[in-house]
Amino acid sequence: MLITLDESHRPLVYQIRADAEDWLEARDIDQYRRGLDPTVVRANIDREFDAGEFRGWQVDGEVVAVLAIIEPDPELWTPEEIAEPQTYVSRVMVAKDQHGKGYGSAMLKAVEEQASARGDRWIRLNCWSTNYPLHDYYRGLGFKYVRTVDIPGRMSGALFQLDLTQVS
Numbered sequence: 001m002l003i004t005l006d007e008s009h010r011p012l013v014y015q016i017r018a019d020a021e022d023w024l025e026a027r028d029i030d031q032y033r034r035g036l037d038p039t040v041v042r043a044n045i046d047r048e049f050d051a052g053e054f055r056g057w058q059v060d061g062e063v064v065a066v067l068a069i070i071e072p073d074p075e076l077w078t079p080e081e082i083a084e085p086q087t088y089v090s091r092v093m094v095a096k097d098q099h100g101k102g103y104g105s106a107m108l109k110a111v112e113e114q115a116s117a118r119g120d121r122w123i124r125l126n127c128w129s130t131n132y133p134l135h136d137y138y139r140g141l142g143f144k145y146v147r148t149v150d151i152p153g154r155m156s157g158a159l160f161q162l163d164l165t166q167v168s
Contacts, residue, residue, distance in 0.1 A: 002110040005054040013045055013054060013066055019096035031128040057107035065103040067092040076126050076149045076159060086122040087115035105141055116164050123162040128155050142167060
């Protein structure tokens with residue numbers, strides 16, 4: 001079940017993010033590279049958390065995956081794209097020892113259903129430009145690659161979208 005996270009979940013989001021670093025590093029994926037300033041990482045999470053943007057996928061009372069529903073980044077998307085009705089997701093992460101159970105895709109499917117019910121045309125996201133297994137994951141869920149935007153100092157410029165008018 002998709003829930004809105006409350007203040008009691010903030011430490012869990014921090015932990016899931018830290019665990020994601022280890023999980024990715026163990027697979028030799030350069031996303032969330034070690035050496036990023038943890039205060040910057042937490043500040044970014046806090047900003048989205050304080051705005052009420054985090055959602056969680058709950059199974060048997062436990063949050064096993066999280067994401068944030070945010071505004072699209074104007075550095076990545078055109079004004080025309082931003083103007084279209086959409087739900088924009090960020091920080092899709094699955095808790096430690098919960099990978100491969102379908103929780104991420106179930107959470108995204110619930111977001112898809114909510115976005116469709118609101119009349120949104122798209123679900124959009126950007127992800128780490130060099131995390132090709134993640135690109136394949138999103139393609140497997142029906143997302144289409146749009147383009148990669150190269151912004152110096154940023155690694156999350158691979159843009160994907162799911163056309164909700166084409167989803168059954």
